[in-house]
Amino acid sequence: xxxxxKEEVLAANLDLPRYQLVxxxxxxxxxxxxxxxxxxxxxxxxxxxxxxxNDMVVVRLNDGEVxxxxxxxxxxxxxxxxxxxxFSEIGGIVHTHSANATSWAQAGKGIPVLGTTHADYFxxxxxxxxxxxxxxxxxxxxxxTGQVIVETFKNRGLKPLSIPGVxxxxxxxxxxxxDADNAVHNAVVLEEVAKIATHTYLLNKDLKPIxxxxxxxxFLRKHGVNAYYGQK
Amino acid sequence: xxxxxKEEVLAANLDLPRYQLVxxxxxxxxxxxxxxxxxxxxxxxxxxxxxxxNDMVVVRLNDGEVxxxxxxxxxxxxxxxxxxxxFSEIGGIVHTHSANATSWAQAGKGIPVLGTTHADYFxxxxxxxxxxxxxxxxxxxxxxTGQVIVETFKNRGLKPLSIPGVxxxxxxxxxxxxDADNAVHNAVVLEEVAKIATHTYLLNKDLKPIxxxxxxxxFLRKHGVNAYYGQK
Amino acid sequence: xxxxxKEEVLAANLDLPRYQLVxxxxxxxxxxxxxxxxxxxxxxxxxxxxxxxNDMVVVRLNDGEVxxxxxxxxxxxxxxxxxxxxFSEIGGIVHTHSANATSWAQAGKGIPVLGTTHADYFxxxxxxxxxxxxxxxxxxxxxxTGQVIVETFKNRGLKPLSIPGVxxxxxxxxxxxxDADNAVHNAVVLEEVAKIATHTYLLNKDLKPIxxxxxxxxFLRKHGVNAYYGQK
Amino acid sequence: xxxxxKEEVLAANLDLPRYQLVxxxxxxxxxxxxxxxxxxxxxxxxxxxxxxxNDMVVVRLNDGEVxxxxxxxxxxxxxxxxxxxxFSEIGGIVHTHSANATSWAQAGKGIPVLGTTHADYFxxxxxxxxxxxxxxxxxxxxxxTGQVIVETFKNRGLKPLSIPGVxxxxxxxxxxxxDADNAVHNAVVLEEVAKIATHTYLLNKDLKPIxxxxxxxxFLRKHGVNAYYGQK
Numbered sequence: 001x002x003x004x005x006k007e008e009v010l011a012a013n014l015d016l017p018r019y020q021l022v023x024x025x026x027x028x029x030x031x032x033x034x035x036x037x038x039x040x041x042x043x044x045x046x047x048x049x050x051x052x053x054n055d056m057v058v059v060r061l062n063d064g065e066v067x068x069x070x071x072x073x074x075x076x077x078x079x080x081x082x083x084x085x086x087f088s089e090i091g092g093i094v095h096t097h098s099a100n101a102t103s104w105a106q107a108g109k110g111i112p113v114l115g116t117t118h119a120d121y122f123x124x125x126x127x128x129x130x131x132x133x134x135x136x137x138x139x140x141x142x143x144x145t146g147q148v149i150v151e152t153f154k155n156r157g158l159k160p161l162s163i164p165g166v167x168x169x170x171x172x173x174x175x176x177x178x179d180a181d182n183a184v185h186n187a188v189v190l191e192e193v194a195k196i197a198t199h200t201y202l203l204n205k206d207l208k209p210i211x212x213x214x215x216x217x218x219f220l221r222k223h224g225v226n227a228y229y230g231q232k
Numbered sequence: 233x234x235x236x237x238k239e240e241v242l243a244a245n246l247d248l249p250r251y252q253l254v255x256x257x258x259x260x261x262x263x264x265x266x267x268x269x270x271x272x273x274x275x276x277x278x279x280x281x282x283x284x285x286n287d288m289v290v291v292r293l294n295d296g297e298v299x300x301x302x303x304x305x306x307x308x309x310x311x312x313x314x315x316x317x318x319f320s321e322i323g324g325i326v327h328t329h330s331a332n333a334t335s336w337a338q339a340g341k342g343i344p345v346l347g348t349t350h351a352d353y354f355x356x357x358x359x360x361x362x363x364x365x366x367x368x369x370x371x372x373x374x375x376x377t378g379q380v381i382v383e384t385f386k387n388r389g390l391k392p393l394s395i396p397g398v399x400x401x402x403x404x405x406x407x408x409x410x411d412a413d414n415a416v417h418n419a420v421v422l423e424e425v426a427k428i429a430t431h432t433y434l435l436n437k438d439l440k441p442i443x444x445x446x447x448x449x450x451f452l453r454k455h456g457v458n459a460y461y462g463q464k
Numbered sequence: 465x466x467x468x469x470k471e472e473v474l475a476a477n478l479d480l481p482r483y484q485l486v487x488x489x490x491x492x493x494x495x496x497x498x499x500x501x502x503x504x505x506x507x508x509x510x511x512x513x514x515x516x517x518n519d520m521v522v523v524r525l526n527d528g529e530v531x532x533x534x535x536x537x538x539x540x541x542x543x544x545x546x547x548x549x550x551f552s553e554i555g556g557i558v559h560t561h562s563a564n565a566t567s568w569a570q571a572g573k574g575i576p577v578l579g580t581t582h583a584d585y586f587x588x589x590x591x592x593x594x595x596x597x598x599x600x601x602x603x604x605x606x607x608x609t610g611q612v613i614v615e616t617f618k619n620r621g622l623k624p625l626s627i628p629g630v631x632x633x634x635x636x637x638x639x640x641x642x643d644a645d646n647a648v649h650n651a652v653v654l655e656e657v658a659k660i661a662t663h664t665y666l667l668n669k670d671l672k673p674i675x676x677x678x679x680x681x682x683f684l685r686k687h688g689v690n691a692y693y694g695q696k
Numbered sequence: 697x698x699x700x701x702k703e704e705v706l707a708a709n710l711d712l713p714r715y716q717l718v719x720x721x722x723x724x725x726x727x728x729x730x731x732x733x734x735x736x737x738x739x740x741x742x743x744x745x746x747x748x749x750n751d752m753v754v755v756r757l758n759d760g761e762v763x764x765x766x767x768x769x770x771x772x773x774x775x776x777x778x779x780x781x782x783f784s785e786i787g788g789i790v791h792t793h794s795a796n797a798t799s800w801a802q803a804g805k806g807i808p809v810l811g812t813t814h815a816d817y818f819x820x821x822x823x824x825x826x827x828x829x830x831x832x833x834x835x836x837x838x839x840x841t842g843q844v845i846v847e848t849f850k851n852r853g854l855k856p857l858s859i860p861g862v863x864x865x866x867x868x869x870x871x872x873x874x875d876a877d878n879a880v881h882n883a884v885v886l887e888e889v890a891k892i893a894t895h896t897y898l899l900n901k902d903l904k905p906i907x908x909x910x911x912x913x914x915f916l917r918k919h920g921v922n923a924y925y926g927q928k
Contacts, residue, residue, distance in 0.1 A: 023424055024417065025462075026349075045462025075453060075461045097349045099424065103431035106347035107439060115570035116635045117490075117561045137445045141453075170442045171348045185488065192487055192563065198431060199567035199662060207571060210634045213601045221539060221605075229539045230489075230509025255888055256881065257926075258813075277926025307917060307925045329813045331888065335895035338811035339903060369909045373917075402906045403812045430895060579802035580867045581722075581793045649720065656719055656795065663799035663894060671803060674866045677833040685771060685837075693771045694721075694741025 001068050002040055005031050006056040009040045009092075012180035016096060017048050019188045027096040028074040031180035032084050034091075037061040039084060043071035061085065075142065082146025083176065087153075087160040092180035094187045097172040100194035104128065105167035111193060112209045114200050118193045119210065119218035121186060123162040126193070127152050131169045149174060162219075165190050233300050234272055237263050238288040241272045241324075244412035248328060249280045251420045259328040260306040263412035264316050266323075269293040271316060275303035293317065307374065314378025315408065319385075319392040324412035326419045329404040332426035336360065337399035343425060344441045346432050350425045351442065351450035353418060355394040358425070359384050363401045381406060394451075397422050465532050466504055469495050470520040473504045473556075476644035480560060481512050483652045491560040492538040495644035496548050498555075501525040503548060507535035525549065539606065546610025547640065551617075551624040556644030558651045561636040564658035565651075568592065569631035575657060576673045578664050582657045583674065583682035585650060587626040590657070591616050595633045613638060626683075629654050697764050698736055701727050702752040705736045705788075708876035712792060713744045715884045723792040724770040727876035728780050730787075733757040735780060739767035757781065771838065778842025779872065783849075783856040788876035790883045793868040796890035800824065801863035807889060808905045810896050814889045815906065815914035817882060819858040822889070823848050827865045845870060858915075861886050 012029040016022040025048070030041035039059045046055060057069035064081055066073060074080075080093050104111050104126075111126040113119055118126075129148045136144035149166050152158075164186045165175035175190055177183035200207060209215075222229045244261040248254040257280070262273035271291045278287060289301035296313055298305060306312075312325050336343050336358075343358040345351055350358075361380045368376035381398050384390075396418045397407035407422055409415035432439060441447075454461045476493040480486040489512070494505035503523045510519060521533035528545055530537060538544075544557050568575050568590075575590040577583055582590075593612045600608035613630050616622075628650045629639035639654055641647035664671060673679075686693045708725040712718040721744070726737035735755045742751060753765035760777055762769060770776075776789050800807050800822075807822040809815055814822075825844045832840035845862050848854075860882045861871035871886055873879035896903060905911075918925045 023420060043463070071463055072460075097424075097428075099428050100431060102347060102349060103428050103435060106428065106432040107435035109435060114634075115566060117566060131443070132446070134443070134445050137443065137449050141449050170346075170446060188487060192561075196561075196563050196567050196570065198434060199564060200570040202434065202662060202666065203567060203571035203573060211595070211598070211601065213598050214596070214634060217601050217605055231507070231535055255884060275927070304927055329888075329892075331892050332895065334811060334813060335892050335899060338892065338896040339899035341899060363907070364910070366907070366909050369907065369913050373913050402810075402910060430898060434898065578866075579798060581798060652719060656793075660793075660795050660799050660802065663796060664802040666894060666898065667799060667803035667805060675827070675830070675833065677830050678828070678866060681833050681837055695739070695768055 002033055002036070002038060002058060003053075005033055005040045006053050006058075009042070009056050009180050010051060010053050012092065012094070012184045013042050013051060014048055015181075015184045016094070019184070021096040021098040021187055021191060022048075027094070028076055029092065029094045029180050029184060030074075030080045031092045032061065032090075034088075038067065039080060041073045041077055041080060043069070044074050046071065076145075078140065078142035079146040079149075079174065082143060082150060083174070086150045087176065089161050089178075090164075090176040090183075091178045092183035093174060093176045094180070094183040095172065095174050096187055096191075098187065098191040098194075100198060101167065101173040101190050103198065104194050105172050106170060108169050110167065111197050113215055114197050114207060115210060116214065116218045117196060119215045120222050121189045121219075122165070122193070123215065123219040123223070124158070125209070126163065126165055126167060126190065127156060127158065128167040129169045145171070162223075234265055234268070234270060234290060235285075237265055237272045238285050238290075241274070241288050241412050242283060242285050244324065244326070244416045245274050245283060246280055247413075247416045248326070251416070253328040253330045253419055253423060254280075259326070260308055261324065261326045261412050261416060262306075262312045263324045264293065264322075266320075270299065271312060273305050273309055273312060275301070276306050278303065308377075310372065310374035311378040311381075311406065314375060314382060315406070318378075318382045319408065321393050321410075322396075322408040322415075323410045324415035325406065325408045326412075326415040327404070327406050328419055328423075330419065330423040330426075332430060333399065333405040333422050335430065336426050337404050338402060340401050342399065343429050345447055346429050346439060347442060348446065348450045349428060351447045352454050353421045353451075354397070354425070355447065355451040355455070356390070357441070358395065358397055358399060358422065359388060359390065360399040361401045377403070394455075466497055466500070466502060466522060467517075469497055469504045470517050470522075473506070473520050473644050474515060474517050476556065476558070476648045477506050477515060478512060479645075479648045480558070483648070485560040485562040485651055485655060486512075491558070492540055493556065493558045493644050493648060494538075494544045495556045496525065496554075498552075502531065503544060505537050505541055505544060507533070508538050510535065540609075542604065542606035543610040543613075543638065546607060546614060547638070550610075550614045551640065553625050553642075554628075554640040554647075555642045556647035557638060557640045558644070558647040559636070559638050560651055560655075562651065562655040562658075564662060565631065565637040565654050567662065568658050569636050570634060572633050574631065575661050577679055578661050578671060579674060580678065580682045581660060583679045584686050585653045585683075586629070586657070587679065587683045587687070588622070589673070590627065590629055590631060590654065591620060591622065592631040593633045609635070626687075698729055698732070698734060698754060699749075701729055701736045702749050702754075705738070705752050705876050706747060706749050708788065708790070708880045709738050709747060710744060711877075711880045712790070715880070717792040717794040717883055717887060718744075723790070724772055725788065725790045725876050725880060726770075726776045727788045728757065728786075730784075734763065735776060737769045737773055737776060739765070740770050742767065772841075774836065774838035775842040775845075775870065778839060778846060779870070782846045783872070785857050785874075786860075786872040786879075787874045788879035789870065789872045790876070790879040791868065791870050792883055792887075794883065794887040794890075796894060797863065797869040797886050799894065800890050801868050802866060804865050806863065807893050809911055810893050810903060811906060812910065812914045813892060815911045816918050817885045817915075818861070818889070819911065819915045819919070820854070821905070822859065822861055822863060822886065823852060823854065824863040825865045841867070858919075
């Protein structure tokens with residue numbers, strides 16, 4: 001069942017320690033099959049060096065039921081499901097506690113566009129959500145985490161594939177993309193962008209974001225209809 | 233004698249350079265056998281790449297006598313013994329000078345709970361001890377180091393397995409767990425948590441700790457009786 | 465065609481991930497053949513681990529036409545061409561988003577000469593360009609990026625081989641040298657110099673550049689007519 | 697001639713890139729034979745991966761003449777010679793531009809004893825020299841660099857083996873030890889101590905050095921006549 005998607009999701013999960021985005025069992029990647037309305041996700045708490053294709057858990061998109069797999073899915077499964085249901089254009093999601101992005105999330109600050117490295121991938125500030133309320137934390141915490149991400153994007157009118165990631169306040173980043181591999185790619189970029197942004201602030205605390213036109217130029221030469229980066 | 237424990241303690245010691253927690257001969261890990269009231273610990277000043285199972289030193293818990301082994305035990309042995317005698321629920325201890333945790337110890341500051349990465353492992357601030365007095369430094373220094381850790385936990389009403397580590401003022405961290413391997417795991421986490429906390433403060437110096445409920449939620453989903461992280 | 469130059473340029477490109485100056489497909493290196501008035505450059509958006517000698521693209525120096533190669537050249541090709549046309553003494557150019565140099569570019573600050581590590585390679589501040597105007601960004605952006613670098617060097621009377629690199633405001637460094645290999649060498653040095661400079665400022669924000677004589681001494685003992693560093 | 701010393705000095709030089717203390721050809725290690733009054737040192741500007749035993753250059757201690765070797769000795773040779781002549785108890789010297797120690801040198805600040813990691817190896821602040829005068833820079837620069845190190849130690853009454861290193865103002869560290877291998881060991885420690893010190897200051901800018909008794913305790917348990925660290 002979904003053999004190819006499981007392999008993609010496994011490979012994307014194994015990329016997390018390779019890119020030094022996670023320690024131990026931290027982090028998880030999922031991918032979605034939109035036609036069958038199924039999500040494949042890493043099992044909870046299993047070390048990366050022991051993960052096998054058949055450990056990947058298949059979960060139904062509409063109600064979160066496990067339809068295949070002997071292991072429990074990631075405890076963050078409800079967050080992934082909310083995002084897939086709402087952001088219909090995304091195909092893969094990754095959650096890590098990568099150090100630099102996490103420090104922005106802990107500081108409760110979105111990462112402003114301070115340069116073209118950011119602009120090449122994120123078409124604006126990487127937003128930080130509001131804090132969850134007491135009720136949300138005590139209630140369906142993982143679902144609420146998904147909801148506050150959706151709320152953040154709706155309130156600001158952001159498109160998920162133009163800003164393929166978010167910082168959850170006091171927690172860490174969730175990042176996505178057109179598939180699992182692309183989501184991990186964006187998570188690596190976010191960590192690098194966060195690192196450079198921190199260093200930039202150390203040198204100049206009063207810095208403003210770059211000019212909107214420079215942001216347009218860089219994002220659109222890679223992602224717009226007239227993109228001219230890469231091969232045809 | 234205690235062959236399995238020696239192998240566990242050796243493996244845990246070899247993890248220290250692998251996780252980049254130590255340089256040269258810095259750091260040491262021990263494990264305890266509660267039934268036989270014996271501790272196994274790294275010998276003093278031996279390079280990690282030359283450590284063998286039979287180099288591990290067996291020390292009696294009640295009086296610190298070496299009961300097996302040709303080498304001298306770690307100079308921090310008396311500190312380990314105080315901790316095992318007082319914290320009856322712990323099974324392994326590690327001492328490192330890992331850079332980020334050590335910089336908090338040198339700054340004389342406990343690491344506040346700034347995010348869920350911390351909350352997943354430490355159920356509150358990682359405390360920093362008071363400075364040792366002149367008399368304590370001149371006297372049985374390594375025993376006093378253990379005592380000031382115990383005092384810190386008693387005065388604040390902390391449980392050793394809920395806060396599995398401490399910063400010794402002006403010195404470096406001691407970290408523990410249910411066994412030697414788990415202690416090293418927690419030492420890796422502490423170093424990562426300390427690094428993220430430093431970066432967070434660079435972005436926002438006036439930050440408050442996260443909400444108590446978010447701390448509860450994360451610590452208890454991993455460690456409480458109703459934990460739902462990982463496999464059953 | 466230009467087989468040796470292609471091999472040099474390929475090798476120099478492969479050095480970028482090896483020296484941890486780039487992630488993914490970021491960055492590009494070119495080399496020039498002055499007699500034939502041809503430039504060899506990395507193709508756009510191709511991962512380093514898949515690059516082959518024949519993927520290198522040969523571009524005509526005077527009009528930018530591709531004269532050999534099946535792939536599109538780097539999107540930064542026009543910037544490289546402007547630099548080769550104006551700085552006749554350089555033989556190789558590299559562009560990266562290496563984290564420390566990029567953070568100075570994002571902060572909009574040149575890197576002052578804070579020590580002899582800098583003075584050994586850069587005979588003065590590594591300048592940061594002005595911001596591009598709206599018109600320049602909307603227009604021939606990559607050409608304008610080259611022009612603003614040239615303008616910066618002309619206005620300040622800088623010699624390209626005495627200051628073999630620049631920070632493009634809000635973007636990242638361009639670095640050059642007598643050939644492609646030397647350009648990458650200088651890019652590694654710039655990243656190290658930028659890192660040390662940031663750390664230096666953390667310790668002393670009011671620091672002045674080093675004495676001009678110390679700059680002279682170090683730069684000239686390596687690069688002057690009476691250089692006495694290295695072998696004859 | 698001096699085959700064993702050459703092998704020791706070669707091995708110590710090869711440790712520099714292994715411990716990530718140097719890039720390219722930066723840095724150099726020497727060792728001394730006191731009976732024969734000869735120094736063995738790395739040749740100038742030769743990449744580490746091409747160094748062979750017979751490339752090591754033998755230099756006479758009293759007048760700096762090369763007595764064996766086809767290559768030119770390190771350009772820092774005169775500095776090494778001054779140190780060996782004055783500090784009769786040292787047997788090896790290393791010079792690097794390691795990033796963290798160099799940033800303290802560039803900031804013109806000695807590294808205060810902020811914790812026991814420092815106290816285990818350096819019996820007090822690692823001093824920073826004064827700036828060299830115009831005359832000293834223009835004159836015999838490398839000799840003057842040695843002289844200002846000696847002056848720093850004399851003026852402050854420091855013993856070279858109690859404080860086995862120094863920061864040269866605006867330049868970088870020189871570190872020494874009882875032999876070449878021990879000098880590199882101390883250089884690794886200095887880099888780590890400098891890194892932790894910088895992080896400590898980021899957390900607490902008004903920090904005072906640790907208590908003299910704690911410094912005594914740690915330095916002397918490793919280095920005093922009653923040392924009890926390591927094996928007998």
